[in-house]
Amino acid sequence: MDSTRIDDVGGFAARYSALASRDARFDGQFIAGVHSTGIYCRPSCPAMTPKPGNVSFYRTAAAAHEAGLRACKRCQPDAVPGSPDWNLRDDLASRAMRLVHDGVVEREGVPGLAARLGYTSRHVTRVLTAELGAGPLALARAHRAQTARSLLAATDLPIADIAYAAGFGSLRQFNDTIAAVYRATPTELRALARRGAPTSDDAGTITLRLPARAPFDAPGLFRFFADHGIRGFEEGDDTRFARPLPLPGGRAQIEVTPDPAGVVLTARLAALSDLPALTARVRRMFDLDADSVAIDGHLARDPDLAPLVDAVPGIRIPGSASGEEALFRTLVGQQISVAAARTVLGRIVDHFGDFPTAAQLADRGPEVLRGPATRVAAIRHIATVIAAGDLPLDPATPVAELRARLLALPGVGPWTAEYLAMRALGHPDAFPATDLVLAQSAAALGITPSPRPAWAPWRSYAALHLWRARP
Numbered sequence: 127m128d129s130t131r132i133d134d135v136g137g138f139a140a141r142y143s144a145l146a147s148r149d150a151r152f153d154g155q156f157i158a159g160v161h162s163t164g165i166y167c168r169p170s171c172p173a174m175t176p177k178p179g180n181v182s183f184y185r186t187a188a189a190a191h192e193a194g195l196r197a198c199k200r201c202q203p204d205a206v207p208g209s210p211d212w213n214l215r216d217d218l219a220s221r222a223m224r225l226v227h228d229g230v231v232e233r234e235g236v237p238g239l240a241a242r243l244g245y246t247s248r249h250v251t252r253v254l255t256a257e258l259g260a261g262p263l264a265l266a267r268a269h270r271a272q273t274a275r276s277l278l279a280a281t282d283l284p285i286a287d288i289a290y291a292a293g294f295g296s297l298r299q300f301n302d303t304i305a306a307v308y309r310a311t312p313t314e315l316r317a318l319a320r321r322g323a324p325t326s327d328d329a330g331t332i333t334l335r336l337p338a339r340a341p342f343d344a345p346g347l348f349r350f351f352a353d354h355g356i357r358g359f360e361e362g363d364d365t366r367f368a369r370p371l372p373l374p375g376g377r378a379q380i381e382v383t384p385d386p387a388g389v390v391l392t393a394r395l396a397a398l399s400d401l402p403a404l405t406a407r408v409r410r411m412f413d414l415d416a417d418s419v420a421i422d423g424h425l426a427r428d429p430d431l432a433p434l435v436d437a438v439p440g441i442r443i444p445g446s447a448s449g450e451e452a453l454f455r456t457l458v459g460q461q462i463s464v465a466a467a468r469t470v471l472g473r474i475v476d477h478f479g480d481f482p483t484a485a486q487l488a489d490r491g492p493e494v495l496r497g498p499a500t501r502v503a504a505i506r507h508i509a510t511v512i513a514a515g516d517l518p519l520d521p522a523t524p525v526a527e528l529r530a531r532l533l534a535l536p537g538v539g540p541w542t543a544e545y546l547a548m549r550a551l552g553h554p555d556a557f558p559a560t561d562l563v564l565a566q567s568a569a570a571l572g573i574t575p576s577p578r579p580a581w582a583p584w585r586s587y588a589a590l591h592l593w594r595a596r597p
Contacts, residue, residue: 141183144169151419153206154339157184159195166190171201185209187307188268189259196309199318204272205279207339207388208409210417213552214583216525218243219257222250223265224521227409229402231266232293233374242522270294271307273402278312279319280334283398285312291398331394336405338388338414341422341440346594347412348384350444354464356455357472359481370480371407371447373400377480380408388414410521410552413442421554421584425591428580430573434591441590449519449550450512451481456545457505457537458495470496484512504537511535525553548586557585563596564589570597 144152150170159166162180166187167173184190187197187204197203212223222243225231230239239262240247251261258265274292277283283291289300301312308315338344345364352362360369368381376396383390391408395401409415418440426435435441446452458474459467474494475481487495488509495502511517517531525547532543540560547556557577558564568575571592581588 138178138183141169142178142181145171145181146175148172151339151417153203154208154415155210155417157187157190157203158182159184159190159193161195164195165198166195166203167198168201168203168206171198171203173198173200184259185211186258186260186265186268187272188264191268191307192260192264197307199308199310202275202319204275205319205337207337208415210339210415210420213410213413213415214417214554216553218245218250218253221522221524222254222262223258224406224410226262226265226269227402227406228521229293229374229399229406231262232270232399232402236262242518242520266293267303268307269402271303273405274300274304274312275308275315275319276334276405277332277401278316281332287398288312291401293399293402331392332401333390333392334405335385335390336388336409336412336414338412339417339419341418342388342414343438343440343442344384344389346438347442347444354444355468356475356481357468359472359475369447371404372481373397373403373407375400378404380404382408382412388412407447411445411447413445413552416442416554418442421587424584425581425588428578430571431581431588431591434595438591438594441587441594443548443552443554443586443590445552446549447481449523449546450484452550453508453512453519453546454482454484454487454505456542456549457508460542484509488513501537504535508535508537519550521551523551525551525556548589553586555583555585557581557589561589561593564592567592567596571595 141156145158148170152169156169157166158169159182160176160180161182162176166184182193184193208227212220222239225239225242230242236247236251240250243250254265255261260268270293274288277288277291286297289297292300294300294303304310304312304315310318348362348364348367351360351367352364355362360367362368366381366383371378371380373396378393378395378400380391380393389412391405393404395404422435422439426432455471458470462470477494478486488506491506491509492502495505512519528547528551529543532538532546533540541558544556544558547553559576565575575592577585
């Protein structure tokens with residue numbers, strides 16, 4: 127059997143059933159390739175259901191491309207939430223996909239991707255081809271095509287600018303890829319993709335709709351970001367969140383608002399080439415790819431959690447702008463209230479004119495850090511470690527490695543390690559059991575604030591429900 131397919135016996139029946147019933151819950155989780163027509167579709171495609179013998183299922187659009195298939199013009203299979211697998215799993219393939227979506231292949235090439243993952247280029251290519259049906263170059267190519275489709279839908283940017291923003295090396299390469307993937311010219315694809323998509327009137331601003339898998343607790347996310355926002359740096363309420371965001375090409379200013387299908391992202395970029403990194407990071411910040419149906423269904427089996435899940439379906443992990451920022455916000459905010467942390471962090475940002483880098487805190491931390499000398503020294507030491515490149519905090523960091531390295535640092539305990547695994551890496555199975563508010567909430571509900579094995583692999587979401595239910 128072709129190793130690029132996921133046509134295992136039991137899995138095929140379940141996936142074909144989802145395809146036959148046009149079940150939108152599975153959009154983005156797998157691709158249906160229809161060999162009789164030469165196209166691939168999302169599971170909810172409204173077209174006539176093909177015969178089982180004409181269908182193969184793939185984990186990625188790139189694998190479908192490699193099999194000689196093109197994207198369906200009717201259902202636009204890439205205009206959907208991403209696969210939840212890349213955040214749920216912590217294996218090499220999933221960590222590689224997080225970096226591919228962040229644009230690492232375009233910026234650093236396959237050698238750079240492999241170096242971040244800690245393997246040779248040959249090994250990474252072999253693993254991705256075996257598990258995902260395509261190597262890193264093909265996966266990056268498919269992601270560039272998806273980014274281009276989004277820009278064609280949402281902006282009036284010239285075709286050449288879109289090719290550059292999506293990461294293509296030349297206009298010819300862009301045209302060839304669009305023709306191969308969509309069997310259309312960029313102009314034709316723009317007309318097709320604009321069905322129902324928002325567009326921007328400001329030539330200097332990019333506005334994109336980022337879909338989420340329903341149910342999606344947008345009010346809870348926006349309220350969290352508003353409650354924890356740094357004064358003078360972040361702005362937010364129940365329907366809006368705005369802040370600067372550091373990206374490889376410079377600082378962007380973003381604003382995110384809720385949308386019936388997810389969120390709408392409006393951004394002013396320093397470099398158009400930062401768009402893939404921007405969309406990947408905002409998707410992670412808002413946990414847009416989480417499979418809420420699976421998460422809610424699993425946690426609701428516990429009678430203690432069932433009422434909480436019923437009250438707040440689709441709860442999401444509030445992510446961070448960067449792992450480095452998340453760590454220092456956590457360290458500064460330890461042992462003080464959220465309101466006090468916002469004030470302290472606001473003073474730090476005002477002092478530096480932006481959120482400080484690790485190198486700045488290592489060098490000038492005493493100018494702004496307050497509290498016991500041992501605590502200030504611990505934060506400066508951690509900043510020195512990060513500035514030296516000895517504590518990776520990007521999406522490719524294995525969760526077990528992050529925990530171990532954090533716990534080896536002075537001033538970092540289990541609570542910080544678990545909280546960072548959740549907020550910085552978006553890990554779905556972290557649980558800061560010693561958290562005071564979590565313990566109070568659990569006690570009010572008459573349950574023990576411990577990471578029950580039955581909640582795995584979704585214990586981060588269990589913790590979020592307990593926090594939300596605080597008395």
